[in-house]
Amino acid sequence: MNFxxxxxxxxxxxxxxxxxxxxxxxxxxxxxDSRRDVTYGLVQATLVAxxxxxxxxxxxxxxxxxxxxxxKDPMADILKVAVYVTSFLVFLYARPYLMERGIHKGEFYVxxxxxxxxxxxxxxxxxxxxxxxxxxxxxLSSYALVAxxxxxxxxxxxxxxxxVLGALASGLLLxxxxxxxxxxxxxxxxxxxxxxxxxxxxxxxxLVFGLVFLVVAIAFKLGAVPFHMWVPDVxxxxxxxxxxxxxxxxKIAAFAFLMRxxxxxxxxxxxxxxxxxxxxxxxxxxxxxxxxxxxxxxxxMLAYSTIAHIGxxxxxxxxxxxxxxxxxxxxVIVYAITAAGxxxxxxxxxxxxxxxxxxxxxxxxxxRNPWFAFIMLLLLFSMAGVPPTVGFYAKLAVIQxxxxxxxxxxxxxxxxxxxxxxxxxxxxxxxxxxxxxxEGAEEPxxxxxxLAAALSINGLAVLLLGIFPGLLLSLTHYAIIG
Amino acid sequence: xxxxxxxxxLLIWLPILGGFLVLAAGxxxxxxARRLGLAVAVATFVVSLPLWFVFERGTAEMQFQELASWIPxxxxxxxxxxxxxxxxxxxxxxxxTVVVVVAAWESVKDRIAYYMAAxxxxxxxxxxxxxxxxxVLFYVFFEAMLIPMFLVIGIWGGPRRVYATLKxxxxxxxxxxxxxxxxxxxxxxxxxxLIQDFHALQIGLTAQILIFLAFFMAFAVKIPMFxxxxxxxxxxxxxxxxxxxxxxxIMLKIGGYGFLRFSLPITPDASAVLDTMMIVLSLxxxxxxxxxxxxxxxMKKLIAYSSIAHMGFVTLGFFLAFYIYSNTGDWEGAxxxxxxxxxxxxxxxxxxxxxxLAVGVLYDRLHSRQIADYGGVVNTMPWFAAFFVxxxxxxTGLPGTSGFxxxxxxxxxxxxxxxWIAFLAATxxxxxxxxxxWLVKRVIFGAVANENVAGLSDMNRREFFLMGVLAxxxxxxxxxxxxxxxxxxxxxxxxxxxxxxxxx
Numbered sequence: 001m002n003f004x005x006x007x008x009x010x011x012x013x014x015x016x017x018x019x020x021x022x023x024x025x026x027x028x029x030x031x032x033d034s035r036r037d038v039t040y041g042l043v044q045a046t047l048v049a050x051x052x053x054x055x056x057x058x059x060x061x062x063x064x065x066x067x068x069x070x071x072k073d074p075m076a077d078i079l080k081v082a083v084y085v086t087s088f089l090v091f092l093y094a095r096p097y098l099m100e101r102g103i104h105k106g107e108f109y110v111x112x113x114x115x116x117x118x119x120x121x122x123x124x125x126x127x128x129x130x131x132x133x134x135x136x137x138x139x140l141s142s143y144a145l146v147a148x149x150x151x152x153x154x155x156x157x158x159x160x161x162x163x164v165l166g167a168l169a170s171g172l173l174l175x176x177x178x179x180x181x182x183x184x185x186x187x188x189x190x191x192x193x194x195x196x197x198x199x200x201x202x203x204x205x206x207l208v209f210g211l212v213f214l215v216v217a218i219a220f221k222l223g224a225v226p227f228h229m230w231v232p233d234v235x236x237x238x239x240x241x242x243x244x245x246x247x248x249x250x251k252i253a254a255f256a257f258l259m260r261x262x263x264x265x266x267x268x269x270x271x272x273x274x275x276x277x278x279x280x281x282x283x284x285x286x287x288x289x290x291x292x293x294x295x296x297x298x299x300x301m302l303a304y305s306t307i308a309h310i311g312x313x314x315x316x317x318x319x320x321x322x323x324x325x326x327x328x329x330x331x332v333i334v335y336a337i338t339a340a341g342x343x344x345x346x347x348x349x350x351x352x353x354x355x356x357x358x359x360x361x362x363x364x365x366x367x368r369n370p371w372f373a374f375i376m377l378l379l380l381f382s383m384a385g386v387p388p389t390v391g392f393y394a395k396l397a398v399i400q401x402x403x404x405x406x407x408x409x410x411x412x413x414x415x416x417x418x419x420x421x422x423x424x425x426x427x428x429x430x431x432x433x434x435x436x437x438x439e440g441a442e443e444p445x446x447x448x449x450x451l452a453a454a455l456s457i458n459g460l461a462v463l464l465l466g467i468f469p470g471l472l473l474s475l476t477h478y479a480i481i482g
Numbered sequence: 483x484x485x486x487x488x489x490x491x492l493l494i495w496l497p498i499l500g501g502f503l504v505l506a507a508g509x510x511x512x513x514x515a516r517r518l519g520l521a522v523a524v525a526t527f528v529v530s531l532p533l534w535f536v537f538e539r540g541t542a543e544m545q546f547q548e549l550a551s552w553i554p555x556x557x558x559x560x561x562x563x564x565x566x567x568x569x570x571x572x573x574x575x576x577x578x579t580v581v582v583v584v585a586a587w588e589s590v591k592d593r594i595a596y597y598m599a600a601x602x603x604x605x606x607x608x609x610x611x612x613x614x615x616x617x618v619l620f621y622v623f624f625e626a627m628l629i630p631m632f633l634v635i636g637i638w639g640g641p642r643r644v645y646a647t648l649k650x651x652x653x654x655x656x657x658x659x660x661x662x663x664x665x666x667x668x669x670x671x672x673x674x675x676l677i678q679d680f681h682a683l684q685i686g687l688t689a690q691i692l693i694f695l696a697f698f699m700a701f702a703v704k705i706p707m708f709x710x711x712x713x714x715x716x717x718x719x720x721x722x723x724x725x726x727x728x729x730x731x732i733m734l735k736i737g738g739y740g741f742l743r744f745s746l747p748i749t750p751d752a753s754a755v756l757d758t759m760m761i762v763l764s765l766x767x768x769x770x771x772x773x774x775x776x777x778x779x780x781m782k783k784l785i786a787y788s789s790i791a792h793m794g795f796v797t798l799g800f801f802l803a804f805y806i807y808s809n810t811g812d813w814e815g816a817x818x819x820x821x822x823x824x825x826x827x828x829x830x831x832x833x834x835x836x837x838x839l840a841v842g843v844l845y846d847r848l849h850s851r852q853i854a855d856y857g858g859v860v861n862t863m864p865w866f867a868a869f870f871v872x873x874x875x876x877x878t879g880l881p882g883t884s885g886f887x888x889x890x891x892x893x894x895x896x897x898x899x900x901x902w903i904a905f906l907a908a909t910x911x912x913x914x915x916x917x918x919x920w921l922v923k924r925v926i927f928g929a930v931a932n933e934n935v936a937g938l939s940d941m942n943r944r945e946f947f948l949m950g951v952l953a954x955x956x957x958x959x960x961x962x963x964x965x966x967x968x969x970x971x972x973x974x975x976x977x978x979x980x981x982x983x984x985x986x
Contacts, residue, residue: 326555370509370596381629386655387622393553396618396662400556403666411666415659422655426632426648434636434644473555 007065010072013053013080014120020046021113028106036104040095043109044088047116051084060482068188069127071260075329075479076124079256083119086249086336087112092454093344094241096447100352103149103239111148112245115141119253125260128177128187135173135221138253139166142246146238158237165230169220172213179210180265189265196268208272214261215276222254224310225283232295235303240350240357243299244343247306248336251313255332258317263325270320277318278410284311285414289421299357301424302342305383308421309335315414316398319405326480327397330473334382334394334465341379341458348372348447348455362428364437368444372452373432375459382462384425385418390465393473489532490546490562493572494610497526497579501602508595516587519598523576523583526605530576533569539968542566542976544615544678553618558675561615566973567742567824568612570966571735574831575612577955578731579605581948582724585839588944589723589846590638597638600630601724608732612739617665617675621658624700624736628654631725631733638722646713646720653713657703661744664696668748681747684985687755694752697745705737707797708767711790718786719851723842726782730789730834735827738796742820742977746800750981757804760797765906767794772913776920781844781851784921785837788877791910792830798907799823799892803978805899815898816978817971822891824970829876829884829959836873836952840866843945844925848934853924857931862938867926869941869949874922876956878915884959 008015024046028039054077062073091112098104118141121134143166147159181187183206184195199207216227223231235243262273288308295301313335316328349356349365366373382391395418402411447455465472500522508515538545544563552560564572582601590597604627611623628651635647665675667689672679685693703710714734718726746753753760768791775787800823803816843866844859845851860867876883879890889910896904930936941949959966 377629386629387625392622392625396666397556399663400666400669403663404670408663408667411663412660415663419652419656419659423648423652426651429632430636430644430648433633434647468552470551470553470555473553477555 006067007063009057010063010065011070011124012057013050014117014124016053017046017050017113017117017120021110021117024106024113025110028110031106033104036106039106039109040091043113044091046113047084047088047091051081054080054084064126068190069130070124071126072124074482075259076256078475078479079123079252079329079333080120082252082333082336083116083123083249086252086340087116087245089340089344089454089458090245090248092450093244093340093347096451097239097241097347097350101149101239105148107148108145108241111141111145115145115245116249119249122253122260123256125257126189128181128189128192128265131257131260132170132173132177134253135257136170138250139170139221142166142250145242145245146234148242149239152239154237155239155242158234161230161237162234165220169217169227172220173217176210176213176217179206179213183207183210189260192265193267196266199268207269211266211269211272212276214266215273215280218254218258218261219280221257222251222310222313223307224280224314225287225307228284228287228307231307232300232303235306236297236299236357240299240343240346240355244340244347247302247343248340251306251310251339252332252336255313255329259325259329263317274318274320277314278407281311281314281318281410282413284308284314285417289417289424292421292424295424296359297357298346298359298362298428299343301359301428302339305421305424306335306339308417309383311417312395312398312414315410316401319401319407321401321404322481323477324398324401324405326473326476327394327401329479330397330476331394333472333476334390337458337465338379338382338391338462341375341455341462342383344451344455344458345372345376345379348451349445359428359431360438361441363431363435364442365432368437368442369446372445372447372455375455376432377429378459378462380425380429382466384422386422388466389462390469390472391462392466393469397473487532488548489529490564490609490613491548492529493526493576494562494606494613496529496606497522497602497609498606500526501599501606504602505595505599508598512594515595515598519583519602520580522602523580523605527576527580530573533564534573534969537564537569537969540972542973545569547615552616556618556669556675557673558618559616560619561676562613563615564613566970567739567977570824570828570969571732571739572609572612574735574828575605575608575732577951578727578831578835581835581839581951582727584944584948585727585842586724589842592638597634597722597724600634601728604630604634604728608736611736615677617669617677617680620677621662621665625655625658627733631729634725635717635721638725639720641720642716643720646716649713650717653703653710657700657710660696661700664693668693677743680744681980683748685749687751687986690749690752690985691755694745694749694756697740697749701737701740701745702763703737704740705734705793705797706790707737707763707793708771708790709763711767711771714790715783715786718789718838719780719782723838723845726838726842727835730785730838731831734789734793735831738793738800738823738827741797741800742824746803747977747980749985751984751986753801753981754804754808757801757808760801761805761903764794764798764801765903767791768798768910769906769913772910772917775917776913778917779853781841781853781921781925782838784853784917785834785841788837788914788917789830789834791914792826792834795826795889795892795907795910796823796830798903799826799888799895802892802895802899802903803981805903806895807982809899813978813982815895817974818891818898819895820974820977821967821970822888822895824888824974825884825891825959825963825966826888828966829888829956832952832956832959833873833876833883833885836869836949836956837877839945839948839952840870840873843941847938853921855932856925856935858926858928858935859938860926861930862935863940865946866941866949869953870926871922872953873956874918876960877918879911882957882960884956884963886960887963
């Protein structure tokens with residue numbers, strides 16, 4: 001076996017983030033608690049620098065390296081930038097939350113950075129093992145993050161649930177991967193795809209058998225119905241700062257994971273996984289939107305709303321066309337930005353000993369702080385898919401993909417459930433604008449400087465991307481179609 | 483000289499940006515908010531006037547076109563333009579917004595800057611919707627205007643405002659999402675979101691019927707037609723006066739406009755197949771809703787039901803075209819019905835606005851909308867009574883007022899179609915006279931009913947001005963409708979020629 005030095009260049013951002021994460025881990029150990037902001041600053045600087053590196057190295061060509069286990073293509077570049085941006089926002093929102101509760105520890109940021117690295121590897125994985133490695137790095141960091149407020153029993157409980165179910169999903173994934181490996185004899189995504197094209201009828205049953213496990217594992221990780229039960233519990237139980245993290249950027253990585261595995265690897269089996277995704281999509285839309293109505297906790301409500309959004313995401317992918325993948329990519333980026341803002345608003349309203357995680361806590365916000373009530377209004381209407389916010393174009397894009405794939409009925413099912421979904425978003429708007437504040441919470445609220453600026457930018461971005469959606473849509477089309 | 487100016491963009495963005503300016507400058511200064519709001523509304527109205535004077539009559543071409551690339555990935559463009567159908571509706575919008583802003587001067591006390599901003603933003607969105615030539619752009623404006631209206635009813639509305647505004651939002655949202663699916667389907671077929679490309683699209687009958695029903699869901703809810711009208715009385719009763727005026731005078735017209743812009747030209751064969759359904763629903767609106775209006779005890783509710791009945795005339799006029807063709811074999815008379823429907827829409831814009839303002843005038847004084855709380859108002863408010871009677875007469879369709887012109891044209895067209903349709907449509911003259919004049923009798927005439935009425939003061943200058951402007955247009959359109967018809971004729975003839983050609 002001859003050894004040649006691999007081309008390290010495409011993986012420079014990953015190596016940079018890894019190096020920085022290790023360095024920050026060491027530096028943090030020597031910092032007193034009062035200087036924790038140094039860790040925070042370094043982590044944010046790492047994200048900015050990584051974004052710079054990725055943008056600098058961006059190119060239209062697809063480059064494979066490390067014996068074809070790692071790929072760098074336009075989709076990877078754009079998704080990584082989206083991960084940096086949302087993670088940057090998340091850390092920014094999380095900081096005041098952690099400080100107020102006396103859990104402003106370096107571990108949060110370092111674990112977060114390792115999770116970002118895991119996402120980057122998922123996005124660039126071109127081999128079943130690389131993909132699995134990235135996923136586990138992300139998952140293990142996330143379990144630890146959920147559990148990291150160890151004095152909080154609800155968070156600990158949530159972490160246990162998350163870990164047990166996550167481990168189950170990983171097991172299913174590995175099992176599916178082993179089936180595929182057994183049938184095709186390779187772990188390489190491109191080789192698998194080529195083998196599948198050449199496969200004869202007799203291989204169909206075991207292949208689909210393996211495929212089912214892959215799809216189930218992905219559905220578990222994304223939280224699609226009927227594998228969604230952990231989502232509301234974990235979102236609700238985890239500290240809001242952590243919920244913020246696991247609800248946003250990992251979805252972008254999961255989208256890439258799905259693209260690499262199902263579309264690039266299992267593309268020839270499209271007809272088989274399309275049917276599975278249709279079932280998952282319809283169930284997610286139905287259960288997510290209907291059960292969200294019954295929630296009193298805003299974190300649980302947003303958890304069910306996430307489930308419904310995953311249904312929409314699947315709609316774009318299952319169409320099986322390039323414009324469908326591009327629309328799903330657009331959808332997931334829009335979702336991450338909007339969800340970050342939505343959970344950021346909960347952080348903004350919460351105080352030490354007061355989590356503001358009930359929908360009622362939003363009552364009368366328009367009287368307490370009209371500007372941020374307006375920002376929340378934009379975010380909610382974006383989630384509901386009402387123009388002129390960007391959420392509308394995300395829905396437009398995936399519905400168009402479904403109609404283009406001659407799945408008009410699916411589009412109609414989706415819009416019917418999005419009307420049902422509109423109700424619970426409107427209910428929050430109603431509480432903010434039409435109701436009076438709860439007793440004892442009448443005084444105005446004002447977030448700290450950085451949080452206020454970031455939330456405002458986040459909310460206005462949802463509006464501005466809605467007025468000028470062309471650029472982001474063109475980017476996602478460029479990423480997929482070229 | 484105005485032909486090259488981006489008048490339409492100006493008309494859309496001036497009020498929207500002006501609205502945010504009002505919000506920024508007037509949050510803590512109600513006087514600034516009022517004056518600035520009025521200035522923006524008047525400026526928008528002035529900017530809209532060149533549309534009327536420069537508009538080229540005698541052509542069905544889209545005029546004042548503007549084109550810019552917007553979402554290249556989906557071939558969506560920022561494409562504006564007006565024809566003889568949309569131009570009068572834009573002018574109606576700019577005029578009514580001025581009226582609404584002035585009407586809010588004293589009657590809205592809570593958070594006036596937000597109110598003014600919502601009204602102005604809504605104006606821009608409505609104009610954008612009328613001026614859109616691109617279906618996605620149309621849809622964006624169509625949906626976006628729900629947000630300010632939702633807030634207006636919910637914040638400044640009556641006791642059951644939350645129920646009413648949620649119902650309003652969800653009903654309209656429900657209707658429009660199906661239209662979105664239909665629009666996307668047609669985009670997949672034609673490769674473009676330009677509405678004119680949809681007009682030229684050849685579509686099979688089954689698909690046409692499905693598309694027609696999708697549009698029907700969107701526009702029938704908006705206009706509203708029986709049986710999806712139930713949100714309107716709730717929304718009207720709970721909305722503040724300005725909200726009611728915008729709803730009745732402009733938002734209902736969006737449904738009618740949608741039928742003319744989308745349903746008829748895109749799915750003419752489905753319209754022909756389903757015309758009986760549409761005509762029957764229109765007649766139910768005219769007759770049954772007219773009867774319902776008779777028994778109302780709340781003035782706003784009565785006018786709301788009367789609006790539904792009048793909108794029944796609009797849809798009747800539009801869909802008679804197909805009935806006339808299938809009965810007589812030619813399209814003679816079809817234009818008459820459609821033009822009648824259009825005149826009815828504009829006329830109802832003035833009359834319903836005036837009626838809701840009149841109720842607002844009374845409500846500001848006694849804080850009651852119940853008919854039973856009034857009586858003999860003429861004794862204390864003679865000027866008000868004079869205007870009220872005038873608008874009541876216009877509402878019943880008295881010749882010489884604008885209400886007569888549209889109804890007369892539609893009934894005339896109905897005679898060409900079928901005697902019994904005309905007969906049933908004509909009952910509105912009796913029913914409308916019944917509920918409106920009975921309202922006048924109970925509220926305006928008779929002896930002074932109670933102490934409250936005895937203490938009423940007549941309209942102030944501001945209210946007089948509002949009523950005067952609306953009365954002027956009601957009478958002008960009633961005695962001299964020719965200029966309006968002149969503007970619309972070419973477009974409507976073109977539309978009829980277009981729907982006369984089967985797409986099958």
